[in-house]
Amino acid sequence: MGVPIELSLIIVIAAVVLIGAGIGVAFLLRGRKTKPGTYTSPRDENDPAPTGGATATDAAESDVVAPPVPVAEAEAPEAAAEPATRIEVPEPALGRLARLRARLVKSNNALGKGLLVLLSQDKIDDDVWDDIEETLLLADLGTDATTELVDSLRERVKIEGHRDAEGVRSMLREELTKLIDPSMDRSVASDRRGDRPAVVMVVGVNGVGKTTTIGKMARVLVAEDKDVLLGAADTFRAAAAEQLQTWGARVGVPTVRSDVDGADPASVAYEAVKAGIDQEVDVVMVDTAGRLQNKVGLMDELGKIKRVIEKQAEVDEVLLVLDATTGQNGLNQAKVFSEVVNVTGIVLTKLDGTAKGGIVVAIQRRLGVPVKLVGLGEGADDLAPFVVEDFVDALLEN
Numbered sequence: 001m002g003v004p005i006e007l008s009l010i011i012v013i014a015a016v017v018l019i020g021a022g023i024g025v026a027f028l029l030r031g032r033k034t035k036p037g038t039y040t041s042p043r044d045e046n047d048p049a050p051t052g053g054a055t056a057t058d059a060a061e062s063d064v065v066a067p068p069v070p071v072a073e074a075e076a077p078e079a080a081a082e083p084a085t086r087i088e089v090p091e092p093a094l095g096r097l098a099r100l101r102a103r104l105v106k107s108n109n110a111l112g113k114g115l116l117v118l119l120s121q122d123k124i125d126d127d128v129w130d131d132i133e134e135t136l137l138l139a140d141l142g143t144d145a146t147t148e149l150v151d152s153l154r155e156r157v158k159i160e161g162h163r164d165a166e167g168v169r170s171m172l173r174e175e176l177t178k179l180i181d182p183s184m185d186r187s188v189a190s191d192r193r194g195d196r197p198a199v200v201m202v203v204g205v206n207g208v209g210k211t212t213t214i215g216k217m218a219r220v221l222v223a224e225d226k227d228v229l230l231g232a233a234d235t236f237r238a239a240a241a242e243q244l245q246t247w248g249a250r251v252g253v254p255t256v257r258s259d260v261d262g263a264d265p266a267s268v269a270y271e272a273v274k275a276g277i278d279q280e281v282d283v284v285m286v287d288t289a290g291r292l293q294n295k296v297g298l299m300d301e302l303g304k305i306k307r308v309i310e311k312q313a314e315v316d317e318v319l320l321v322l323d324a325t326t327g328q329n330g331l332n333q334a335k336v337f338s339e340v341v342n343v344t345g346i347v348l349t350k351l352d353g354t355a356k357g358g359i360v361v362a363i364q365r366r367l368g369v370p371v372k373l374v375g376l377g378e379g380a381d382d383l384a385p386f387v388v389e390d391f392v393d394a395l396l397e398n
């Protein structure tokens, strides 16, 4: 039986269109944003005309970026949206803190409970102080902070005398709050800066939860009525772009990505920010590949991604994602990352899986950078803004 002529024609036309578009190399853009951008001159005058085939090495050497491949026309989001996708309406971040508190209490009660019991004893002798110190060190508070806290507690107990359980609790609340420093700015850049979006880069070693965190953050921002665009510059792990796009699609946020495995991440980041400028979004969040902090080449590449983005817009926020369960090891990572890119905030993930909440204090002190968000589970809305008072209360709740 022959193929009907009409069908053959359709197949031929479809093939021509696909070849012309350079299947598999075009950047994809999906999402909810409908407003066409009015920004007509996204590239610097100094930037070279786009050429094909730029690689990470090319860009590193020349310190300029050109899209590695022909870039597809930005599809009208409605046209690109999956017809069957139902857009979720995420919860506001404020509402979720209360719900997540129970989890925080559970995961950290070793620290809070231990301290309360020890300090409520009738007689607090040197042995008790040693136990208190050990409790703090075991909770990953770090030696400096532990010494400081024990010294100030000792001083207060000496001057103010024995306290009942409630008195101990309020003393601990005050001292822990002081240690975590409530005066630090913990807001995440998400408002437009004049005629461009805020740009947020997310960095960290493999598997700490970068992609998941961006997905959760997109939800928080959508709940705050922001227009968000994601950039999948993690071109190292094949599934990462897909994973990011899926997170975005759930709340109608578009993702700029490359279909080429191992495409130049700086180029993808550049294109994402360009699309964010063109589409006049509020914030562009760029995911990057996990990297070992001791691999010089990969760390250099991270610096390059930032420089390339900055050809068209300043990077307003660099969030370093750290896994709370890795404890002090996270501190070493943090130090190396902050040497390569100017880290402006920490996201501490998997706090639900550790009793070592003291890492919050240690990291802040080591880096002088605030913990801005905490991950408290694998659920889509299990990311909470870090509020010092709430965190301390949760630590001290029974």
Ligand SMILES: Nc1nc2c(ncn2[C@@H]2O[C@H](COP(=O)(O)OP(=O)(O)OP(=O)(O)O)[C@@H](O)[C@H]2O)c(=O)[nH]1
Binding pocket: 204, 205, 206, 207, 208, 209, 210, 211, 212, 213, 234, 237, 240, 289, 290, 291, 349, 350, 351, 352, 353, 374, 375, 376, 377, 378, 382
């Ligand atoms: N329990 C818990 N799991 C989390 C949290 N955040 C992320 N995860 C899990 O951590 C795992 C790794 O998350 P990803 O987002 O893929 O990590 P990544 O840093 O992007 O990984 P690479 O791309 O390999 O560098 C996933 O199974 C997440 O569900 C959290 O706050 N709590």
